[in-house]
Every structure is written in structure tokens, then in C-alpha cells.
Amino acid sequence: xxxFSKVTVIVMVxxxxxxxxxAQDVKEAVVKIYTVxxxxxxYDPWQMYRQEMRSGSGCIIDGGRILTxxxxxxxxxFIQVKRAGQARKYTAFVxxxxxxxxxxxxxxxxxxxxxxxxxxxxxELPRVRDRVAVYGFPQGGDELCxxxxxxxxxxxxxxxxxxxxxLTCQIDASINPxxxxxxxxKDDKIVGVAFQASSGxxxxxMVPSPIIEHFLRDIEDDRYDGIPSIGISCQKMExxxxxxxYRMTEGQTGVxxxxxxxxxxxxxxxxxxxVILSIDGKSIANDGTIEFRKGERTSFKYLxxxxxxxxxxxxxxLRDGELKNVExxxxxxxxxxxxxxxxxYDTRPVYYILGGLxxxxxxxxxxxxxxxxxxxxxxxxxxxxxFLGEPTKDRKEVVILVKVxxxxxxxxxxxxxxxxxxxxxxxxxxxxxxxVDAFENNKGKYHVIVNERGYRIVLDREKAKESTQRILKKYxxxxxxxxxxx
Numbered sequence: 001x002x003x004f005s006k007v008t009v010i011v012m013v014x015x016x017x018x019x020x021x022x023a024q025d026v027k028e029a030v031v032k033i034y035t036v037x038x039x040x041x042x043y044d045p046w047q048m049y050r051q052e053m054r055s056g057s058g059c060i061i062d063g064g065r066i067l068t069x070x071x072x073x074x075x076x077x078f079i080q081v082k083r084a085g086q087a088r089k090y091t092a093f094v095x096x097x098x099x100x101x102x103x104x105x106x107x108x109x110x111x112x113x114x115x116x117x118x119x120x121x122x123x124e125l126p127r128v129r130d131r132v133a134v135y136g137f138p139q140g141g142d143e144l145c146x147x148x149x150x151x152x153x154x155x156x157x158x159x160x161x162x163x164x165x166x167l168t169c170q171i172d173a174s175i176n177p178x179x180x181x182x183x184x185x186k187d188d189k190i191v192g193v194a195f196q197a198s199s200g201x202x203x204x205x206m207v208p209s210p211i212i213e214h215f216l217r218d219i220e221d222d223r224y225d226g227i228p229s230i231g232i233s234c235q236k237m238e239x240x241x242x243x244x245x246y247r248m249t250e251g252q253t254g255v256x257x258x259x260x261x262x263x264x265x266x267x268x269x270x271x272x273x274x275v276i277l278s279i280d281g282k283s284i285a286n287d288g289t290i291e292f293r294k295g296e297r298t299s300f301k302y303l304x305x306x307x308x309x310x311x312x313x314x315x316x317x318l319r320d321g322e323l324k325n326v327e328x329x330x331x332x333x334x335x336x337x338x339x340x341x342x343x344x345y346d347t348r349p350v351y352y353i354l355g356g357l358x359x360x361x362x363x364x365x366x367x368x369x370x371x372x373x374x375x376x377x378x379x380x381x382x383x384x385x386x387f388l389g390e391p392t393k394d395r396k397e398v399v400i401l402v403k404v405x406x407x408x409x410x411x412x413x414x415x416x417x418x419x420x421x422x423x424x425x426x427x428x429x430x431x432x433x434x435x436v437d438a439f440e441n442n443k444g445k446y447h448v449i450v451n452e453r454g455y456r457i458v459l460d461r462e463k464a465k466e467s468t469q470r471i472l473k474k475y476x477x478x479x480x481x482x483x484x485x486x
Contacts, residue, residue: 028085034080041369060120061120062119066108068180071161078091092107096224099345101215102162102195132150132191133149171203231267233260234255235258247320253284304330357449
């Protein structure tokens with residue numbers, strides 16, 4: 001499972017000595033970030049958890065902007081920033097955020113915050129064995145801490161904040177909480193943003209400069225479109241027998257398409273069992289990697305993720321032993337092909353209540369209400385939907401009955417919870433909109449709700465309608481807020 005072979009923690013860096021002569025100018029542009037945040041409770045989706053605080057780091061870049069991690073400011077309600085070596089805190093705000101690549105841009109209304117500082121520039125992707133310095137504010141003090149490390153690996157890895165598989169740089173530096181979002185510097189330029197570590201190991205990771213530059217280019221029009229995905233599933237072809245069975249020649253290498261997801265821009269252009277030999281002229285090896293720089297390899301997905309929404313990919317595929325050239329216009333982002341969404345930030349839960357029955361779409365946020373070990377403690381069928389589920393024409397979301405708010409109208413159903421809903425009033429449920437429409441448009445005497453195991457909940461339609469306001473008042477749920485926007 002992608003998440004747990006190595007548990008990652010969103011944290012940052014310990015202090016080593018760096019010569020002041022090489023650090024002086026950079027220090028002026030480093031920022032400490034103070035975030036007050038409040039998360040939604042997906043088990044009681046009309047409520048929020050208690051207010052909490054976190055701190056992180058960032059740096060000043062051109063345009064009066066602060067570059068940091070998305071997880072530093074996720075679910076924020078109030079932000080302050082302070083420059084290294086200064087005492088005054090300034091109120092800040094989120095200008096742009098990209099949770100999938102864990103990056104954000106902050107602004108400050110008071111332009112005096114930026115007075116006298118030279119913005120940092122973005123540098124080139126460092127090479128393995130390059131020395132870099134990480135600037136940040138680890139917890140336990142307000143003074144800037146500078147760490148040295150060596151780039152030990154450049155490859156794709158899972159981002160703990162978003163669960164997306166993107167390019168990273170690994171650094172052999174210990175990492176502590178608090179410096180998340182701090183710049184990683186080489187030759188006085190930003191080559192990365194430090195963002196996570198492997199638990200129990202002296203290994204840190206940074207969001208590398210190509211990802212940063214992609215984000216900054218994307219938001220030049222004051223809108224974040226996202227990182228594109230082609231919407232297919234592939235397998236490696238390292239076994240010689242599978243290559244021969246698909247009529248590949250000795251010199252041909254590639255990956256086998258196993259599935260094309262619903263809504264993929266490649267539908268009708270690519271087919272399952274096509275072999276992708278190259279993308280934009282770059283050959284794909286049998287292990288699914290491409291050479292992105294001499295002597296360095298990473299996932300072929302890098303070629304897709306380097307593009308922007310609206311760009312075109314040129315693929316050479318082998319289909320039934322014949323070479324074909326296919327162009328695919330990239331119109332969908334990485335999160336477009338999840339049946340169960342990864343963790344959501346800065347957004348309210350969608351839910352619906354009728355007759356005390358609480359419905360919402362299954363999300364990772366809901367699964368995480370079981371705590372740190374949610375993948376073992378949450379109901380197994382719901383966890384399986386997260387890891388194995390795929391969108392289809394018949395199911396675009398997994399709609400669940402979260403629980404029943406006990407009342408006279410729903411006697412006999414008080415213990416029903418965590419159930420996947422398949423049908424309401426004879427209508428198959430593909431998503432939350434279907435569920436709401438099935439209730440709101442029902443003219444019959446009863447509402448009939450059927451879960452995926454065939455269990456039926458039957459409620460008198462008029463009684464359920466009349467009881468809803470009474471139940472909302474009883475459970476202190478504000479009227480008018482119980483229906484999100486599916």
C-alpha cells in the first residue's frame with residue numbers, strides 16, 4: 001500500500017553550522033509562519049474540532065510573495081508572519097495553494113514587511129551529492145536554524161500531505177517539526193522546499209525546483225489549474241515472456257496499459273493492452289522509468305506531470321504488433337480519477353440529513369476520524385474502497401450512511417452506521433447529487449434506502465420531512481447548514 005511501507009511525517013530540520021558569509025543574504029528573506037487553523041469533523045460534519053496552532057517556515061520570492069508548504073497553512077483561519085531576526089509579526093493571507101504538490105503562496109497587506117529584502121530566485125534541480133542548506137524555524141525557539149545536507153536521491157515519491165506520487169529530492173539531513181516550508185538553498189537560490197521525512201531515519205525530503213516552477217507558472221493567471229494526469233493504469237514489462245506475447249522486438253521497451261479510467265482524456269485514443277513505448281520522444285524503460293537527466297531516472301509520469309492543463313502529449317504505442325502515434329490533450333488533474341478522494345483541506349464537508357439519517361460521500365477525511373491507525377481501525381469495506389475503488393458509470397462517489405440521530409421517526413435503525421448506500425427510492429446512487437434528488441423528488445408514501453448488502457431502511461416520507469427540523473434542533477444543528485453542495 002502506497003502510504004505505509006514507510007510512514008512519513010510532515011516535519012523539518014536540525015541545526016548544523018553554515019558559514020555566515022554564504023548565508024547572510026538568504027537569511028534576510030526567510031520567514032517564520034504562525035498559523036491558527038480549525039478542521040472539520042467528518043463524523044459530525046456540522047461541527048469543527050477545536051482551534052489549534054502550528055508554526056512553519058517560508059521565504060520571500062518576487063512579487064511580494066511568500067513561498068511555503070500547503071500543509072503549513074491548510075485549514076487556516078488566521079496567519080501571521082515574521083522575518084528572521086525581526087520581532088514584529090504581520091498579518092498574512094493565502095493567495096494561492098496547491099495541496100497536491102504541498103506548495104502555497106502567502107501575501108501580506110502591509111508592504112513594509114518586504115522592505116529592504118532581496119527576493120530569492122528559483123535555481124536548477126540539484127544533482128546527487130550536491131551540498132544544500134535548509135533554512136527554517138524548528139519548534140522550540142524563534143531563531144533561524146540552518147542545516148547542511150547532501151542530495152542523496154532524485155526520484156518520485158509519495159507526498160504525505162496529498163498522497164500524490166511526484167518528483168522529490170532526498171537529503172541526508174535530520175528533520176524536526178516547525179521548519180516545514182523552509183527554502184533549500186544552493187548557490188543562494190531556492191532548489192527546493194523542505195517538507196517531510198521518513199520516520200526513524202536520518203532522511204529528509206524537499207519539493208524540488210521543477211515542481212516549484214511548475215506551480216509558479218501555473219498561477220501566473222491568478223488561478224491554479226493543477227498537475228495533469230492521463231488517467232490510465234500501467235504495469236511494468238520486465239519479464240521477457242510478457243514482452244514477447246505483445247510482439248515487442250528486442251530493442252523495444254515500454255509499459256502495458258491495464259486500464260483507462262472513466263473520464264480519461266485518453267479514452268477512445270488509447271486502449272487497454274496498448275504498450276506505451278515513448279512519450280514526447282522519450283523512451284520508457286520496461287521498469288516504467290525514463291532518463292530525465294543523464295544517468296538519472298524517475299517514473300515516466302514525470303513527462304506527464306511536467307505539462308500543464310491544456311497541453312498535448314505525443315505517445316508512440318504498440319498495438320497488436322503495429323506502431324501507432326497518438327496525441328492526447330491533457331484536460332484532467334491528478335485527483336480526477338479517485339473514487340474516494342484523498343484528504344481535503346480548506347473546504348467544508350458535503351452532507352445531507354433526512355429523518356435523522358446522516359449521509360455523506362466517503363473521503364479520506366472521514367476514514368481519518370478513526371485516528372492515526374485508520375487503515376486498520378476503520379471499517380474494512382470502507383478502507384478497501386479507498387485503496388481499491390475506481391470510478392465507474394454506476395458509481396462516481398461512495399455515498400455512506402454515517403449514522404442515525406436517534407428519534408421516534410427512525411426507531412429500529414438507531415444502530416445503523418458506516419453503510420454504503422446503493423439505492424434510494426428505486427434510484428441507483430452514483431454520487432451525493434443522485435441521493436439528494438432521489439429524496440427530494442420522491443412522491444411516494446415511503447422513502448426506501450437500500451445498502452450494498454440489501455438491507456432496507458423504510459421511512460414514511462411525510463413523517464421524515466416533518467421530523468427533520470425537530471431533529472436538527474434537538475442535536476443543535478443549524479437549519480440551512482445541514483445540506484452541503486454535492
